[in-house]
Amino acid sequence: MIRADGNPKFAMASTLVGAVANIILDPVFIFVFKWGMMGAAVATVFSQIITAISAIWYIFRMKTIKPSLEDLKINQKICGRTLLLGITSFLSQISLVAAMAAINNMLRKYGALDEIFGQPQYAQIPMAVVGIVMKFFQIVISIVVGMAAGCIPVVGYNIGAGNSSRVKELFTKLLIGEALVGAVALILVEIFPKQLISVFGAANESSYYTAFALKAFRIYLCMIVMACVNKACFIFLQAMGKAAESTVLSMIREVVFGVGFAIVLPVFWGLDGVLFSMPVSDILTFIITVILVARTYKELNNR
DSSP, rough: OOOOOOHHHHHHHHHHHHHHHHHHHHHHHIIIIIITHHHHHHHHHHHHHHHHHHHHHHHHTSOOOOGGGGGGGGGHHHHHHHHHHHHHHHHHHHHHOOOOOOOHHHHHHHHHTTTTSGGHHHHHHHHHHHHHHHHOOOOHHHHHHHHHHHHHHHHHHHHHTOOHHHHHHHHHHHHHHHHHHHHHHHHHHOOHOOOOHHHHTTTTSOHHHHHHHHHHHHHTTTHHHHHHHHHHHHHHHHHHHOOHHHHHHHHIIIIIIIHHHHHHHHHHHHHHHHHHHHHHHHHHHHHHHHHHHHHHHHHHHHH
């Protein structure tokens, strides 16, 4: 039973209820009811409903906070701040979609011009491989986002309390932690790419598939340490109320660099150009991130 006493671990437990429900309902709906992909979708919807119900239950049974109808009144000032921060995340996600669309289009275009992948039986290899690489990248970034998001309430509290030294200390520890996560991921993609490929069920594919997959993992994610630090910086700046800086940095990374290099580099280097677009974007974004981090530290020191 989840106790509603305001302890954050019980709030997390109420959220995990939906995830556990999804894990249980997926095989039931897919294999027992034989609903296939529709079953997976239905399981996800049911799980989200369960999460919403458990969250509402938790909020109304908290001892420290007692929601009332008065809380439903719209406060324009609060809404404005909330929308500003929300739009930051929205634009970040939309720009990421734009970058992935550009990469997929370039893979299809220049894959068709490749001597090997231009053949019908191998035409799907580039997109399939990059899809697997991005799946691994998303797993790593999910860890990064989780660590950074966990800092948001602490940052907000200490900014409000004027405790800038603690914010600075937390920022430093977060950047170090995110860099370590990226370093572990880098070791995996550079030393154990074959094992990663087999995890995603591609062990029995053609030699062309394996060769391209090895190259894709090692090139596309060679700057994943910088990517992790960049993502952490996006979220931390947003938590500090620097929505404009966070949005600009995210848009530059995904739209200016992500889309731009995905279109330009393949003109000179074909499929390899698509793969190199990721590390080049991460390096240039990291340079801007370092500038913003230095400026943020300076501001925290002057508070």
